[in-house]
Amino acid sequence: MENHMEEVALQLRDWSKMPTEILEQVCKRLTIPDQAAFIAVCKTWLSANTSKKASHWIPDAPWIVSNNYTSAQFQAISTTNNQAYNIYKPFNPLRNTYILGSSKGWLILKSDQNLFILNLFSKLRLDLPPLRTTPCSGGDCFGIHKPIVFTIDTCPNMNPTSVAVVTYKGDLGWCKVGDTTWKGYHTNDEFYSNVAFYDNKLYAVERDGLKVNIFKYDQGVLIKIGSVESTNPNEHIPDLSIPMCFINMSVYLVECGGKVFVVKRFSDNTKRNTPTRNFTIFAVEENCTTPQLVKVESLDDHILFVAGLNIECLDAKYCPKFQRDNVYFICYYEKSHRAEVKMFSVADRTIHKTLLNSTNMPTPSPIWMIPRFPFECVCEVCTSAPWFRPRELKKRLMLRKTNVA
Template structure:
């Protein structure tokens, strides 16, 4: 049998194609040549299970990540993320907000990042500085003023990318921000966020699908973000007739099919909400018909503040087929420990993470697909 050290780079590059991210990193630590091979892009890397970005460690300020594939934690020192609140992920990149209500877009494994402009005001036509005041704990009703710490975790409810910035420099970042989840976008070189007009009520979710951004309104109408001549929302379908009253809804590109995921919750006590189930449908916008999906072809979905992700669960022994993995709902401080996986087959919810996790001012758990290559 030939020694590993005698294998050609071509053979080694082919082998790395089948390694998980942690194993590929260990492979690269063997020697200088293997490190070079581990960074090769000659063969596309094997699909990866999303990681969970859990929290910032108080003493070291390292970011703790949880790998579902090997059931292990990894603590990584990423100074650019110190004291920043992670408000979304897309294509393996994280959106993070600091105390000054500015943000960065960063790939945590390559450390490549983009500085983002200050986010628009939380309330329409109001300057954010006028809202930073202490408010009594028993404040009830009406628009309230937030401290910078409170604004940091509420200003952006969702953030996604059109493309991987490592692959395309002409990407677009789209966020939903403020009281009404208003859409706004930024492109490299822009000095500020551009707010999209035409919004009718607060929004649920946003997706980049087949070359366009779409947003979903709470009255179950899908809108397309039309950039020309002026950015605005354009209705592209009739109102969808949904059953029940979902707490949250997500849009996902499932192998070229646009799926709508409804998430149902119940209030177990004051300001404590827990997930009770999901429903998956495929909207036909022309006929205003919803086709219910009773399974997802043995795949698994990952929803939360991230761009919704799906993987072929048969490739990962520890991944539940027809499972919907979920993190906390949008409001990061009004929930209890609400991480779990919903089985579409038996309609039961179980834990995939043994540690109780409660949102903190520097992070609610967010799904992230490792993208270091």
């Protein structure tokens, strides 16, 4: 009897035999670094972490990621625990490979004449069509150092399905993941600065930020279904006490709380390092009697994260170390190879420094990245995609323990 009780006690202390349902509930509440430790315990815990996980949100604030093309590793900081990580690159060659941006947990990288998207934690890589197939109004649309904006559309389980880009000449292109060529949309009087997917539609804002065109994509063709313009262009210009000819303006598009926002960032060219002076935000109101861009005075419980030409929006409940109704933006000073994070308050329109200005800030050109894993998905969109191979995806997920150094 005593031996039997000892065996029962040993089984109760065997954490590997904890019910899978309990392990899954625990795991979906863990941040990325904690999940890396979680799956290292035993095979049972690893299995619980990779099964039925597709619809689970990872409660982690955005990371700050940088790519030094001379290094074999990405440099990253988790803003949740303020820890720095080196994450090995799963591709060659290391040189001449640049991060162009981040969208919905995926990095987009350019290497020579190739583009691909990469999930930093699973190392899942999806190749995009060659740059030479990109529609262009004339000349080379993708110079090595030329800015390019992109956005990713995803299935309900956050796996990528489509990618849209804006070239530095303002042309619009898009493709489905697995396509071999880019498809384009261009007119002689429309030049775009940013794009965003939302509600099965593609939104593209023109360079002055005063007009947003809306597209549906059907059978490989972009169809323009409407546009929304500003009825008061003067309210788009903030009072900066200096002439607009000395101001740089960057225009962004982002889905935030069920709406699409046009966000404008104004930087002062008269000062060293061109510091950011102000932001203005407008909602794309397309379903009212007179579609128009309406000025936004509050983000409510949301936060915007801006870096370079990229923008992300998150609910403040997932970012406990960040304050709601604020824009957090990264300033990179190329001459001194230094970066810092500042905060713009939408309520009182003031700019403040943050506690993220640490000496271990990754450089060069750090960007925000939402930490997410891709998971095996059986939705109709994913299973019909030519890149979808469940066994390969599962194998990559099993390797993720070794990916965070």
